[in-house]
Amino acid sequence: MSLALYNSLTRRKAPFTPLNPERVTMYVCGPTVYNRVHIGNARPAVVFDTLFRLLQTQYSNVVYARNITDIDDKIMNTAAASGEDISELSTRFAQAYFDDMAALNCLEPSIIPYATQHIPEMISMIERLIAKGHAYSADGHVLFAVQSMPNYGALSGRSLEDMLAGARVEVAEYKQYAGDFVLWKPSADHEPGWQSPWGYGRPGWHLECSAMIEKHLGETIDIHGGGQDLIFPHHENEIAQSCCANDGQPVARYWLHNGFINIDGEKMSKSLGNFRMVNDLLKQYPGEVLRYVILSSHYRSEQNFGKELLDSAWRSLDSLYGYLRGVPAGTAKLNKASAGYQALLDDLNSPVAISELYRLGKEMHAAEGEQQAQLRDELLGLSDIMGLLQQDADQWFKNIRGDQGISEADIEALIVERQQAKANKDYTGADKVRQDLLDQGVVLEDSREGTSWRRS
RNA sequence: GGCGCCGUAGCAAAGUGGUAAUGCAGUGGACUGCAACUCCGCCAUCGUCGGUUCGAUUCCGACCGGCGCCUCCA
Incomplete structure (x- = not known):
């Protein structure tokens, strides 16, 4: 079987065939960098990183771009509130995002374009849209005229009338039509901005992706990904801008959207105060545990994050690493x-792929010699695509879990002490040592070869 | 009001028109000085009610329950 993907545009799953197999292109909407990212931002990063890895098993040249939105009102407000320079602030949080995603075993995308580095491209696209009658300037703004595009709304599956019927926002008076959206808006003197044919201002949110896709990946890309919440208006408007600027050329052929993450059954929101920042979770859980949780459900379904889920994912990964422990290191080999x-x-x-990890792990554990080595390599080949089991198994169990733990030297010393007690048939003493260690999160495992330990 | 999604064991989560993968937890047993690890076994009829069908968890309809989006950046 070849790759099949669910396309939000057609609402069905279809075989994936790239426009150019020699250069497969994928663009994913990255974060607006005004804060640490939350776990909801991590899902698309992990999901599309997995797709990136998967595509690379099929095509020799996959170009994956994930942008950084570094100009936005949220950033401006945050910077204004703290007095920090806007570029310093966005640079700081962009780096924090890179660090967090690296902790989740996300590969670096091929290209990381920044909005502020593509202002000329955006201005040029606006000019094209105006020239082609798809945009107009009014009162310092430039707006996209949605009525100029016949099938506007195709991605989100709604008609203009429907959208306006439910609109709950007042219509700005400079709009010719209530559904028109901003391509360029004026900045006050103290606000960040750039000179443009329409005065000092800054780009609308949707424009950067259209401009950066065109510049780095081409007029039409193979895959465009992002969170489900971006379908409307962001992606709808991206389609409108790119398509109209390029005489009807589609901007992306496959639109993929991941579902939301909820916390204990509720949407993450400021009012509920239930944001889960990746950085905070990483203080309690290895990044691989977070990644495992994300991949343990299908990317399109809603997912509910909670402590129980995270703890259980950790134990699940322990099982997989447990199978690998004691097996000599190998080389990943994908069995297609x-x-x-x-x-x-x-x-x-991915949930089914993960279940195969267990099947392979069990088989490997039961096998010996060459057969075991083969199964191990196959196991690693599969886990590599998902970015899982990336650590040495022994190390996995020796890493300190949680805030702090007893040192390895102390553990070893206590084990020696217990051996002595056992040799003296002082089982009460031996059991006490084991219980003491257990209380500190260390489990002892006796075998013919001696006593080994792991943290749990 | 409009568009759309979801409801499978204690917790997660796949899946299929022919009586439901997998993980965690639980539980019975083997192993062990006792454990741990590992192994063997057990643990669901798929929200409710109808319909179509030889047969539905899987298709259709209704209902109940949960949720998302509906434009300037919450």
Whole structure:
């Protein structure tokens, strides 16, 4: 089976065929950098990183771009509130985002374009849209005229009338039509901005993606991804801008959208105060645990994050690493005929692929010698696509869990002490040592070769 | 009001027109000085009610319950 993807535009799953197999292109909407990112931002990063890895098993040249939105009213407000320079603030949080995503085993995208570095391209696109009758300037703004585009609303599946019927926002008086959206807006003197044919101002939110896609990836890309909340208005407007600027050329052929993450059954929101920042979670859980949780459900479904889920994911990963522990290190080797790989090709069915990890792990554990080595390599080949099992198994169990733990030297010393007690048939003493260690999160495992330990 | 999504064991989560993968937890047993690890076994009829069908968790309809989006940046 070859890769099949669910396309939000057609609302169905279809075989993926790139425009140019020699250069497969993917663009994913990255964060607006005005704060630490929350776990909801991590989902698209992990999901599309997995797709990036998967595509690379099929095509030799995959170009993956994920942008940084570094000009935006939210950034301006945050900077104004703290007095920090806007570029310093956005640079700081962009780096924080990179750090967080790296902790989740996300590969670096091929290209990381920044909005502020593409102002000329955006201005040029606006000029084209005006020239072609799709945009107009009014009162220092430039607006996209949605009525000039016949099938505006195709992605989100709504008609202009429907959208306006439910509109709950007052219509600015400079708009010719209530549904028109901003391409360029004026900045006050003290606000960040750039000179343009329409005066000092800054770009509208949607424009950067259209301009950067065109510049770095081309008029029409293969895959465009992002969170479900971006379907409307962001992606709808991106389509409008790019398509109209390029005489009807589609901007993306496959639109992929991941579902939301909720916290304990509720949407993350400021009013509920239930944002889960990736950085905070990383203080309690290895990044791989967060990644495992994200991949343990299908990317299009809603996912509910909670402590129980995270703890259980950690124990689940312990099982997988447990199978690998004691098996000599190997080299990942992808078996393209395997059920796990086929599951990933089927619209990224990571839950099934993960279940195959267990099957392979069990088989490997029961096997010996060359057969075991083969199964190990196959296991690693599959887990590599998902960015899981990226650590040495022994190390996984020795890493300190939580805030702090007893040192390795102290553990070893206590084990020696217990051996002595056992040799003296002082089982009460031996058990006490074990219980003491257990109380500190260390589990002892006796075997013919001696006593080993792990943190739990 | 408009558009759309979801409802599978304690917690998660796949899946299929022919009686439901997998993980965690639980539980019975083997192993162990006792444990841990590991192994063997057990643990669901798929929100409710109708319809279509030889047969539905899977298709259709209704209902109940939960949720998302509906434009200038919450």
